Amino acid sequence: MIRLEKRAQPSKVWTYATPLLAVVLTMLAGGLLFAALGKDPVLAIRTIFYEPLFGQHASFYLPQLLVKAAPLVLIAIGLSLGFRAGIWNIGAEGQYIIGALCGAGVGLAFYPTESVLIFPLMVIAGGLGGWAWAMIPAILKTRFGTNEILVSLMLVYVAEKLLIGMSLGLMKNPEGFGFPGSRNLAHYPSATSWIDQSLGLHWGVAAALIAVIAAYILLTRHMLGFNIRLAGQAPRAARFSGVNPNRLVVFCLGTSGALAGLAGLFEVAGPTGSVTDSFNVGYGFTAIIVAFLGRLHPVGILLAALLMSLTYIGGGIAQSQSELQLPAAAIQLFQGMLLFFLLATDLLTNYRLRLTRGATA
Amino acid sequence: MSELFAAHGLRKAYPGVIANDDVSFSIDTGEIHALLGENGAGKSTLVKMIYGLVKPDAGTMTLLNAPYAPPEPRAARGSGVAMVFQHFSLFDALTVAENVSLGMENPPAASKLAQRITDVSEDYGLPLDPHRTVGDLSAGERQRVEIIRCLLQDPRLLIMDEPTSVLTPQEVEILFATLEKLRAEGTSILYISHKLEEIRALCDRATILRLGKVVGHANPREKSAAELAEMMVGTALHRPERELSPPGEVALEVANLTLQPANPFGTALRDVSLSLRKGEVLGIGGVAGNGQDELLAALSGEALCAADEVKLHGQPIGRLAPPARRKLGLLSAPEERLGHAAAPDMSLTENALLSANLRKHLSRRGFINWGAARRYAEEVIEAFDVRTPGPHVAARALSGGNLQKFVIGREIEQAPEVLVVNQPTWGVDASAAAAIRQAILDLAAEGCAVVAISQDLDELMEISSRFAALNGGRLSEPVPVDDSLTMERIGLMMGGAHDMEVAHNHPSQVPA
Numbered sequence: 001m002i003r004l005e006k007r008a009q010p011s012k013v014w015t016y017a018t019p020l021l022a023v024v025l026t027m028l029a030g031g032l033l034f035a036a037l038g039k040d041p042v043l044a045i046r047t048i049f050y051e052p053l054f055g056q057h058a059s060f061y062l063p064q065l066l067v068k069a070a071p072l073v074l075i076a077i078g079l080s081l082g083f084r085a086g087i088w089n090i091g092a093e094g095q096y097i098i099g100a101l102c103g104a105g106v107g108l109a110f111y112p113t114e115s116v117l118i119f120p121l122m123v124i125a126g127g128l129g130g131w132a133w134a135m136i137p138a139i140l141k142t143r144f145g146t147n148e149i150l151v152s153l154m155l156v157y158v159a160e161k162l163l164i165g166m167s168l169g170l171m172k173n174p175e176g177f178g179f180p181g182s183r184n185l186a187h188y189p190s191a192t193s194w195i196d197q198s199l200g201l202h203w204g205v206a207a208a209l210i211a212v213i214a215a216y217i218l219l220t221r222h223m224l225g226f227n228i229r230l231a232g233q234a235p236r237a238a239r240f241s242g243v244n245p246n247r248l249v250v251f252c253l254g255t256s257g258a259l260a261g262l263a264g265l266f267e268v269a270g271p272t273g274s275v276t277d278s279f280n281v282g283y284g285f286t287a288i289i290v291a292f293l294g295r296l297h298p299v300g301i302l303l304a305a306l307l308m309s310l311t312y313i314g315g316g317i318a319q320s321q322s323e324l325q326l327p328a329a330a331i332q333l334f335q336g337m338l339l340f341f342l343l344a345t346d347l348l349t350n351y352r353l354r355l356t357r358g359a360t361a
Numbered sequence: 362m363s364e365l366f367a368a369h370g371l372r373k374a375y376p377g378v379i380a381n382d383d384v385s386f387s388i389d390t391g392e393i394h395a396l397l398g399e400n401g402a403g404k405s406t407l408v409k410m411i412y413g414l415v416k417p418d419a420g421t422m423t424l425l426n427a428p429y430a431p432p433e434p435r436a437a438r439g440s441g442v443a444m445v446f447q448h449f450s451l452f453d454a455l456t457v458a459e460n461v462s463l464g465m466e467n468p469p470a471a472s473k474l475a476q477r478i479t480d481v482s483e484d485y486g487l488p489l490d491p492h493r494t495v496g497d498l499s500a501g502e503r504q505r506v507e508i509i510r511c512l513l514q515d516p517r518l519l520i521m522d523e524p525t526s527v528l529t530p531q532e533v534e535i536l537f538a539t540l541e542k543l544r545a546e547g548t549s550i551l552y553i554s555h556k557l558e559e560i561r562a563l564c565d566r567a568t569i570l571r572l573g574k575v576v577g578h579a580n581p582r583e584k585s586a587a588e589l590a591e592m593m594v595g596t597a598l599h600r601p602e603r604e605l606s607p608p609g610e611v612a613l614e615v616a617n618l619t620l621q622p623a624n625p626f627g628t629a630l631r632d633v634s635l636s637l638r639k640g641e642v643l644g645i646g647g648v649a650g651n652g653q654d655e656l657l658a659a660l661s662g663e664a665l666c667a668a669d670e671v672k673l674h675g676q677p678i679g680r681l682a683p684p685a686r687r688k689l690g691l692l693s694a695p696e697e698r699l700g701h702a703a704a705p706d707m708s709l710t711e712n713a714l715l716s717a718n719l720r721k722h723l724s725r726r727g728f729i730n731w732g733a734a735r736r737y738a739e740e741v742i743e744a745f746d747v748r749t750p751g752p753h754v755a756a757r758a759l760s761g762g763n764l765q766k767f768v769i770g771r772e773i774e775q776a777p778e779v780l781v782v783n784q785p786t787w788g789v790d791a792s793a794a795a796a797i798r799q800a801i802l803d804l805a806a807e808g809c810a811v812v813a814i815s816q817d818l819d820e821l822m823e824i825s826s827r828f829a830a831l832n833g834g835r836l837s838e839p840v841p842v843d844d845s846l847t848m849e850r851i852g853l854m855m856g857g858a859h860d861m862e863v864a865h866n867h868p869s870q871v872p873a
Contacts, residue, residue: 009755010706223727226714234704239663240695241715242684 048314063200068309073208075287078256091152093284094159095130099261102129107191130261186273193270204266371420380406398570399790413437441517453496500527557586609639612810644825661693690778705757713738745770830854
C-alpha cells in the first residue's frame with residue numbers, strides 16, 4: 001500500500017523536478033491517447049516537441065515561438081503576483097482586450113502622422129486600459145467584498161462585446177471596403193510594435209523579458225514581494241506584520257491588469273496588426289496555466305510559456321501534417337493533461353510516498 | 362493493584378531525531394500516572410503510540426497482559442483507551458450532543474444521547490447542557506465535552522494531555538474531583554502536564570522522560586517540585602528573579618476601549634481601561650475566549666479603534682497600523698505561533714523580517730537586506746537558545762517551545778518600550794518557559810512596560826507587578842500582586858467557575 005507522509009519542509013529537489021516529471025508523464029499519456037486514435041505516437045510526440053525546434057523548418061517556427069510566448073509571459077507574470085497573494089484575477093483576457101483597444105485607439109487617432117512619440121503613448125494607453133479594467137474588480141472587492149474571480153471573469157465577456165463593437169464601428173477601417181476590422185497598425189511605422197519581424201522580435205518580447213527580471217527582483221529582494229508571499233502563505237501573520245490586505249488587492253489586480261493590457265497592445269500593434277472581432281485567442285486564460293506550470297516563479301513562467309507555445313506550434317504542425325492530421329481536440333486534451341499532471345505531481349513537493357507492507361485494518 | 366498497561370522498550374525514530382528510545386513503564390488499574398518531561402522529550406510521541414496514531418519502530422505494549430498494538434485510534438478506543446487532546450476537535454456551530462455523536466462509532470438516537478450526556482455529566486460532577494452550541498462555551502466547558510465523549514466509551518485508560526492549561530482554579534478543582542472519582546471506580550489515567558504542583562497533588566506515580574528516554578520513576582508526593590523539575594531538565598532549574606524597579610511614567614494608556622470582534626465567535630471588548638507605567642508588568646488572566654486575542658489585536662494594531670482609546674506616551678495611536686506602532690516602540694507577540702506570530706512555511710530569516718524590518722532596518726527603500734535579516738535571526742537564535750540547525754529552517758519544522766522562544770525573542774531583541782505578549786509560554790517546556798519569563802522580567806527591569814496576557818496563573822503571579830482579569834470582554838480593576846491576592850480572589854475576578862450548575866436554559870453570554 002502507498003501512504004503519504006508530510007515532509008517537515010517542502011522538498012527543494014521536487015519543486016524543480018515535478019514540472020519535468022509532469023512533461024514526461026504528459027508525453028507518455030499523450031502517446032497512449034494518440035495511439036488509441038490510430039496515429040503513430042512516437043511521430044506525434046516528435047512532431048509536437050522536436051519539429052518546431054530542430055526540424056527542417058525550424059527557422060520558420062522559432063520566431064513564432066517568441067511571438068506566441070511573449071504575451072503569455074507578460075500576462076502570467078502579472079497573474080502570478082496575485083496568485084501568490086491569494087488574489088485571483090481570472091479576467092486577464094478582458095484586460096488584454098481593453099489594453100489593445102486603448103493602445104490601438106491612440107495609434108489610430110494619430111494616423112497617418114509620423115512621430116516617435118506615438119508608440120510610447122500607445123504603450124501608456126494600453127497599460128492604463130488594462131489597469132483600469134482590473135480596477136473594477138479591485139474596487140468592488142475592497143469596497144463591497146465581492147468575489148474578484150467572478151467579477152474579473154464576467155468582465156471578459158463585456159470586453160469581448162466592446163471589441164466586436166469597436167471593430168465594426170468606431171475603429172473600422174474607413175478604407176477597408178466595408179470589411180470589419182481596423183487599419184493595420186503593423187503597416188503604420190510610428191505605431192508598430194515590430195522590431196524585426198523575421199526574427200519574431202517585437203517590443204512585447206522585450207517587455208516580457210523585463211517583466212521576468214522585475215518580478216524576480218520584486219519577489220526575492222523587495223518588501224512588497226515579501227508581503228505578497230506572506231499574505232498568500234499566512235494571512236493572519238501578514239496582518240500582524242502590517243500588510244494592508246486592500247492595498248495588496250489593488251496592487252496585484254492593477255499590476256496584472258496593466259501587464260495584460262500591455263500584452264494586448266503589443267499584440268494588436270504587431271502580430272495581429274488590427275482590431276478585429278477575432279483578435280483575442282485565449283492568451284489570458286492560457287496564461288493561468290502558464291503561471292501554475294511555472295510554479296508562480298518568474299523564471300519558471302518564462303520556461304513554461306516557451307513550453308506552452310511549443311505545444312501550440314507543434315500541435316498546429318501535427319494537425320496539418322498529412323501523415324498525422326491529429327484532431328484539434330486531441331491537441332487541447334494534450335495541453336490539459338500537462339496542467340493535470342503538474343498539479344498531481346505537485347503533491348510530491350510537500351509529501352513523500354511511503355510504501356507500507358500489508359493493509360492496515 | 363494489578364497492572365493494566367505496560368510498555369516494553371518502545372522506540373520511535375523520525376528522520377534526524379529519535380523521539381522515543383527504549384521506553385518502558387507500566388500503569389496500574391485505578392492509578393493516576395503522570396508523564397513528565399520537557400517539550401521535545403517525547404511525551405507526545407509516546408502517547409500517540411499508545412493511542413494508535415503512531416506505530417512504534419520497536420518494542421511491545423500489553424494491555425491487561427495481552428499484546429496490544431493498535432493500528433489506529435479506533436482500535437485503541439475499542440480496547441478501552443481514550444484520549445483528551447490539548448487542542449479540542451469540536452465544531453463551533455454544532456451543539457454539544459451533535460459534537461459528541463460525531464466522535465462515536467455507533468451514536469444512539471439524539472434524545473437518548475442527550476440523556477446519557479446529562480447522566481454522565483451529573484455522575485461525574487461535570488456540568489454540561491447537551492443542547493448548547495459549542496461556540497458559546499468556555500474553554501473549560503469545551504474540555505468537558507471532550508471528557509464526556511471519552512467517558513461514554515467506558516474507558517479503562519484515559520489519556521489527558523495538559524488538561525488544566527485552559528481552566529480557572531475553580532474549574533481545575535472540578536476536574537480533579539472528577540479524575541479522583543474515576544480513579545476510585547478503577548479507571549486508570551495517564552496524565553501529561555508540566556505543572557509540577559498539580560502532579561504532586563493528583564498523581565500516584567510519575568514517569569519522567571528526557572530526550573526520548575525514561576530517566577526515572579518517582580512517587581511525586583515524596584518529591585518536591587524542584588526535585589521533579591531537576592529530574593525532568595537534568596540540571597537545577599533557574600527560577601526567574603524579579604528585580605523591582607520603581608515604576609516610571611505612564612507608557613501605555615487604554616481608555617474605555619470598546620471593540621466588536623472580527624469573527625462571529627470572537628468576544629467583544631467592553632469598556633476596557635488600563636494604564637501601564639514603565640518598568641511594570643501587568644498580568645492579565647482569564648479563561649481562554651474572554652477577549653484575550655481581541656485585546657492583543659487592539660494593542661498591536663491589527664484591529665483599529667478610535668484614536669485616543671489607545672495612547673502610547675500620551676500620543677493617540679488607536680488609528681495606527683502595526684508598523685507605525687512598532688516604530689513608536691509598541692511591539693507584540695500573539696498567542697498562535699504558527700500562522701499568526703510566524704508564517705509556517707517561511708524560514709526563520711523571513712520570519713525575523715516579518716516583524717523586525719522597521720526597527721532593525723532590515724530593508725532600505727523597500728529593498729531587503731537578506732544578510733542583515735539572517736544575522737538578526739541568528740542573533741535571536743543565539744540569545745534565546747533556539748535549538749535549530751540554522752536560520753534557513755522553516756518555522757513549522759521547529760518544536761513549539763523553540764519557535765516560541767524565537768517569536769518572543771524576535772520582539773525582545775528589538776528593545777521595545779511597550780511589549781504585549783499573549784500566552785508567552787503556552788505549550789513550552791519548563792526550562793524554556795523559565796528563560797522566557799526571565800527575559801520578560803529583565804526587559805521590565807530595563808524600563809520596558811509589559812502587558813502579559815496568560816491563562817497560566819502561576820506564571821502571572823511570578824512575573825506580574827499588577828494583576829487584572831478578562832471576563833466576557835471586560836477587564837477588572839488591576840490590583841497589586843501581593844499576599845492578599847489569593848487564588849480564591851483571582852478565581853472570582855476571572856468570573857469564578859463557569860456554570861457550576863447544570864444549565865437548563867441558555868444563559869446569556871455576557872455576565873451582568
